[in-house]
Amino acid sequence: MLGFVIQRLIQAAAVMAVMSVIVFVGVYAVGNPVDIVIPPDATQDVREEAIRRLGLDLPLWRQYFLFVGGVLQGDFGRSFIYNEPVLSLIAGRAPATIELVLISVLCATVIGVSLGVYAGYRPHAPLARAIMALSVLGFSVPTFWVGLILILTFAVSLGWLPAGGRGETVLILGVRWSFPTLDGLAHIALPALNLALFKMAMMIRLARSGVREIMLTDTIRFARAAGISEATILRRHVLKLIAAPIITVFGLELGSTLAFAVVTETIFSWPGMGKLIIDSITLLDRPVMVAYLILTALLFVTINLLVDLAYAAIDPRVRSGEAR
C-alpha cells in the first residue's frame, strides 16, 4: 500500500509540474498585460516603467522560475490590477464562493435525492413524470439562462429578493460569512438556487435510476414475498444501497460546482472566486489567472488522488494496477 501511495503522489506531483508549465506558458500567450494594466492613453515612459515594475522585461523562462520559486515559498505573486498578494486576494474571495457552493450542493442533494427516490419508486405516477420533466429541464437549460429568469421573476417582477451582490456579513473565526444574517440569506437565495438546479437534476436522475434498478432485483422481490413492509424495504435495502454512489458524487460535485460557480457569480455579481477569475481574464491579470488555475488544478488532482487512494483501500486489486 505504501508503495502505491508514493507512486500516486509522484504522479500527482508530476501532473502539477506539467500543469504549471502549461498554465504559465498559456497565460503568457494570451496577450501583453501592459497594454491593459496602464491606461491606453498613457505615455511611452509610463509604459516602460510599468513593464519594468511588473517584471515583464525578463525572458519567459526566468519569469517562470521566479514564479515557481515564489510558489514553493507560498508566494503566488501580486495582482497587477489590485496590487495585492494573489493568495490573499483569492483567500478574501473564497468564503463567498464556499458558502454559495456548500449551500447549493446541500440543497441539490437533499431535494434531488428525495425527489429521485420517489420517481424511482413510483416510476409511472404523474408526479414522478413531472419530476423527471423537471430534471430534463434542469439538465438542459443553461445555468446562465436560469439565472436570468430567476432575476426577472423574483427580483424584477415580484421584487421579493435582491438581484445581485452579497448581503450583510458577520465575522466568524476571522472570516466574513453572509449566511447567518437575514439580509445575507436573501442575497444568497437566488444564486444558490441557480447553482443548485443542475446538480439537483443530476441527483434526481442518479437516485431514480439507482432505485429503479434495485427495485427490479430479486432481493426486493423476495423481501416483498416475505411480507416486509414497503417502508422497511426502502429504508433497509434501497436507501442503503444508493447511499454510497450518492456520497461519492456529492464529493466529486463539490469540486465541479466550484468551477460552475463562475457563471452564477457573474450573473448575480457574487463577489467570489469565479467573478475574480472572469475579471482577471478580461483584464489580463496574469498572476491571478495563473494562481487560480494552478490552485484549481491542485484541487482536482487532490480529489482524484483521494478517490484513487480510497478505492485502493477498499479494493486491493487496484493496488496491483490491474483492475483500473
Added chain:
Amino acid sequence: MSAPSTPLALFWADFRENRVALAALAMVALIALAAIFAPLIAPQNPYDLATLSLMDARRPPGFVGSGGYVHLLGTDPQGRDLVSAILYGLRISIQIGVAAGAVALTLGATLGVAAAYLGGRLEALIMRAVDLQLSFPPILLALVLSALLGQGRLQLIAALVAAQYAYFARTAYGAASAERRKDYVEAALATPLSGRRVVFRHLLPNCAPPLIVVATVQIANAISLEATLSFLGLGLPVNEPSLGMLIANGFPYMMSGRSWISVYPGVALIVLIVAINLVGDQVRDQFNPRLRR
C-alpha cells in the same frame, strides 16, 4: 402495417412509441430546417448592416419598423429584428454544436479505440490523460481555452472540442476494450493481416451505439456551452450575434423592463437544447438493455 425487419426499422418502431421523444424529434427537425432556410424565411438579414437602422433599436414586440414590417418579437439594441436574429443565431449555434461534436467524436473515438486496440503503455498513458481531463469541469476548460485562443468560430470550436473529446474517448474505450477482451477478437488478432479488419469490423461497430448517445448529449452541451461563453463575452464576435450573445446583449436591459431582448432568444435556445436532450434520453433508453422490457 408489416412487421419491421431491419435493425433501423426496429429502432424506429420503438422510438415512435414515446410520444414525447417523437415530438422532440419533430421539433429538432423543424428548428434545423428553420435554421438552414433562415435566409429565406427571416424578414431581414440581421448580419447585413445595410438593412439595420438604429432608429428601430430596442422596440417592443409588435413594433412596425423602418423596414415596413412588424417586428413580431421586437428588436435588439442595434435595431435588429429579433425573429431574424434568432433564426440566424440558431444557425450559428447548430453549426458550432454539430462541428464541435463531430470533431470531438472523431478525435475521441480514435483515441479510445486506439488505446483499447494497442494496449500496454500507450493505453495507460492515453486513458490516464483522458481520466485526468474528465475530472476538470468542461466549462472551466472551455472558458480558459477560449480566453487563450481568442475570439472566432474556429477558436470556439477548438475550445469546445478540447472540453468534450474526453467523453467520447472514455465511451469508445469502454466499449472497445470490452470487445477487445472477447475470445473471438483475441483469436482474430492471432491471425496475420487482420488488424484493420478487427478495428473496423468489430471494435468500431460495437462503439457506435454508446457513441451516438454521447454525441446527442454532447451536441446539446456544445450549444449550451457556446451560449454560455458568448454570454460571458468570451465567444463569438459581436456583429454576428449567436443566441448566447443576443441574450447577453439584452441582459442589462432586463431591469429597465425591456426583457424581450433577452427572453425570446433564450426561449429559442432552450427549446432546441431540451428537444435534443429528450431525443437523446429516448435513444439511450433504447440502447440500454437493462431497461428494455
Added chain:
Amino acid sequence: MTLSFRTGAAAAALLLAAGAAAAQTLTIGVRGGPESLDPHFSALGSHAEAAKHIYDTLVWSGDDLQIEPGLATSWAPVDEDTWRFTLREGVTFHDGSAFDAEDVKFSIERIPVVSGPTTTTIYVRRVAEVEIVDPLTIDIHTDGPAATLPYDFVRLFIVSSEAAADYSTPETANEGFNGGPAAVGTGPFRLVSWEPKGDLVLERFDGYWRGPAAWERVIRKEMPNDSSRLAALKSGQVDVINYVSSIDYLALQRDPSVDTVVGDSVYVMNLQLDQRENPPGVRAVGGGELDANPLRDPRVREAIDSAIDRETMVGIVLEGLGKPANQMMPPGFFGSNEEIPTPTYDPAKAKALLAEAGYPDGFEIDLYCTSDRLPGDGAICQGLGQMFTQAGIRTNVNALSRTVYFPAQARREYGVFMNGWGTLTGEASYTLGSLAHSEAPDLKLGAFNRIEYRNEEVDALLQEAATEMDAPRRRALYEEAMAKTMADRAYISIVQLQTVWAARAGSVTFEPRFDEDTLAYFIHPKG
C-alpha cells in the same frame, strides 16, 4: 430629477457657509478605492480621488481640469528650464506642524522610491532638481523646457516630511501610511481608519486652509459592483454613489427618491483612419485590392465624416448620456478650439464625395473597436458600421475585448479603428502631442499616432508649443494645431461620453468634475 451641470460657484460658497455649522456624516459608495493610503503609491484615478481627501496637491485641478492655486499660490518660469513656485502661507498639517518648502522637496524626491506598478513617477518625470529658495519659495529645475510642468503637479500630493520620514522606502511605506502614523496631510479630512477594499473613515480637519468641511465625518465605502452600489443607495446605506450605468440612469430618472447628476467626462470616442500606403482591412468591394489607400483621399475622409449621424449616436445608442463631439478634447480644455464647426450628418453628400473620389460603388473596410472599456463603445462601433454601410462603405464590425484590441492596435494591425481617448490632464499637449504629431520618439511626441498621420504644419505647431512658456501663446498654438488636425479628418471625433452620479433625493448638492472624482469636501448638504 436631474440637476443642471453648472449651477455656479456662488451657490456653492453660500452652501459651504451654511453647511459648516452642521455636524453630519456623509457616506459615499464608490466603485474603486485607494490601493494604499500612501498617496505616492499609484497613479490610478480612484487612488488619487481618495488621496485628495487627506492630502493637498501643489497645483489644484478644478472642476473643468483648469489649473488653479493649491498649496502653491502662484508659479512662473524663471528661465528655460526652471519653474518657481510660491507656497501658501499659514497652512498646517493635521498634526499641527507647519507646511513649507521642505515638505514639497521631500514629497517630490520620495515618489520615485515608493511608487507602485501604476507609476506615479509620471508626475515628476521632468524634474531634474529641487532647490529650496526660502521656506515658501521653491525652484524646480527641469530636464529641458517643460511648459506643462504645472499640469504634471495636479497629482503631486504633499506629505509631511516629519511624519513620513521613517516611512519612505518600498518596504516601510505601506506600513506607515496604512497603519496611520505617516498618513498626515494638509487636506480637508484626517484619517480615522481604513480597511483595504472596504471603508475609509475620515473626520473633519478644522484647520483646513480652505475652511472646514461641511461634514463632521465622511465614510467612503468601496462597492465595485454597479447594481449593489445602486441598491445600497436605494436602501439608504449610502448618500451618494458614482458611476451609474446608462441603463440604470434611465430607470432612475423615473424614481423620485433619487437625484441624478450628469457630468461630462474627459473621454471622446475617436475614429482613426490609417494613412499608410497599404492599410490592413481596407479592400475593394468583393475583396479585391485597391490601387491606392482610399483613406488618404480627403474626399473619402470627408465622406466618412458626413456619414456619421452623431445625434442618433447620442440619443439612441447612448440613450442620451453623451454629446456629439467635433474635436478630440472636450470644450473648455486648454487648447480646445471653439471655432471648429460641428460636423453635419449628410449621407447624400457622403455618397457624392465617394463617387467624386472614384469610388461610386464604395469599398470595404474592417472596423475595430473595444467592447468592454468605456460605456457604449461596442454599440457606437456597431452603429458606425450601419452608417458607413448605408453610405456605401461596406463595413465589418469587430468589437473586441480590450485585451485583444490594444495589443493588436499597438502592432498596427488595424486600418480603421475607434477607441476612447481621455484627456486626463485637461490640456492639449497630452492629447495632440500623443496622437496628432507624427511619430518622433526622440522628441517624445506621437507615441500613440498609430495611423501614420503626418501634417508638417501640425508637427511644427506642436513642437513650438511644447517649449513655449507663455500660456496664452501656447494655448493659441494648440488651438491652431487642433483645428488643422480635425480639418484633415484622419481622426474623426464622434461623441464625448458622460458620467452619472446619484444621491438620495434632496440630500446634497455638488458639481460633477471632469476627472470623475467624487470629493466629499465639495459635496454640500442641501437646505
